[in-house]
Amino acid sequence: MNQYVRLGVNIDHVATLRNARGGQDPHLLQMALAVEEAGADGITIHLREDRRHIKDEDVWLLRSHLRTPMNLEMAATDEMVRIALKAMPKACCIVPEHRREVTTEGGLNVVNQLSELGMQVAKLSDAGIEVSLFIDADRDQIQAAHDIGAPVIELHTGEYANASSPQLVDTELERLEEASAFARSLGMIVNAGHGLTKFNVAPIAAIDGMNELNIGHSLIARSLMIGLPAAVREFREIMDRACQ
Numbered sequence: 001m002n003q004y005v006r007l008g009v010n011i012d013h014v015a016t017l018r019n020a021r022g023g024q025d026p027h028l029l030q031m032a033l034a035v036e037e038a039g040a041d042g043i044t045i046h047l048r049e050d051r052r053h054i055k056d057e058d059v060w061l062l063r064s065h066l067r068t069p070m071n072l073e074m075a076a077t078d079e080m081v082r083i084a085l086k087a088m089p090k091a092c093c094i095v096p097e098h099r100r101e102v103t104t105e106g107g108l109n110v111v112n113q114l115s116e117l118g119m120q121v122a123k124l125s126d127a128g129i130e131v132s133l134f135i136d137a138d139r140d141q142i143q144a145a146h147d148i149g150a151p152v153i154e155l156h157t158g159e160y161a162n163a164s165s166p167q168l169v170d171t172e173l174e175r176l177e178e179a180s181a182f183a184r185s186l187g188m189i190v191n192a193g194h195g196l197t198k199f200n201v202a203p204i205a206a207i208d209g210m211n212e213l214n215i216g217h218s219l220i221a222r223s224l225m226i227g228l229p230a231a232v233r234e235f236r237e238i239m240d241r242a243c244q
Contacts, residue, residue, distance in 0.1 A: 004243065005211065005239050006042065006213070007040050007041050007212070007213060008040065008041060008042040008215070009040040009044065009214075010073075010193075010215065011031060011032055011035065011043060011044070011216070011220070012054055012216055013053065013217055014026055014028055014220060015028055015045075015055070015058060016052070019052075019053060031228060032062055032066060033065070038229035038236075039236045040232050040236075041068060041212070042068045042070065042071055042090070042091075043062065043066055044071040044093075044214050044216065045059065045062065045070070045072060046074070046095070047072060047073070047083065048097060049075060063087050063088070063089060069090030069091060071089065071090065071091045071214065072087065072092045073134075074092055074094060075094070075095065075097035076113070076116060076117055076120045081120055081124065084124060084129060085123065085124070085127055091130040091131070092129050092130070092132070093131075093133070094117065106158065107135035107136035107141060108133055108134055110133060111144045114147070114148055117133070117148055118148035118149065125149060130151065130152060132151075132153060132154050132191060133145045133153055134153075134154045134156060134193075136155075136159075137156070137175040137178070139179070139182055142179060142182055142188070143186070145188070146186045146187075146188060150188070151189060152188060152190075153183055153190060154191040154192060154193055155176055155179055155190065155191070155192040156193075156194050157195055157204055158194040158195045159172050160175075161194065161196060161197070173203055173204075177207050177208070180207050180209060180210065181208070181209075184209045189211050191210075191211050191212040191214065192207070192213055192214075193213055193214035193216075197218040198218070198234060201239060202239070202241070203242070205242040205243055206242040206243060215235060219231050219232065219235055222234065
């Protein structure tokens with residue numbers, strides 16, 4: 001196989017820890033730079049409507065100092081599009097967002113939002129930002145994402161991560177493999193993420209043509225045991241072995 005899959009590290013929960021006490025500790029930029037130095041290919045942050053972890057000032061600070069591409073996860077709102085167009089990250093991933101959810105609970109329903117999402121994708125793309133849509137492994141949603149001009153999709157791996165039996169794991173993995181193949185047949189770039197851990201990431205990294213995995217909560221949690229740079233290197237090594 002010998003494919004290289006990029007590792008994007010979501011540092012939202014470094015900000016969650018900081019916000020729990022106030023102040024600057026742990027310092028988000030210092031942690032982001034340590035993640036980059038340990039081998040991450042990019043930094044992902046989600047600027048939520050309620051600013052529960054990442055703050056507006058974090059976006060500007062990281063954008064000014066990161067050495068790797070910044071991926072800004074965001075809802076498809078006028079406010080977030082304005083912020084993205086001002087910050088100009090390398091990439092934006094449009095995700096569904098509900099104020100009361102603990103974490104993102106599924107993929108976008110692109111089919112039911114063709115006009116609205118199409119306008120947002122066009123605004124961001126016209127500015128030179130790479131736009132991805134966070135969607136479930138569903139052919140209709142993938143086709144809709146392609147039809148409105150999104151060059152990239154990020155497949156929601158939550159159902160795979162939460163599968164309760166080996167049979168269900170195999171079923172969900174097959175769905176993701178088929179979805180990836182279909183998207184690539186349309187000329188789209190395929191990323192994936194949500195719920196990925198050191199124990200389940202390898203089969204996703206090994207999907208043919210996979211471009212990037214975005215991993216946050218489990219990697220940050222793992223860092224409490226072994227340190228943040230070591231956790232990044234551990235995930236990087238697991239992904240590389242899976243792709244040999």
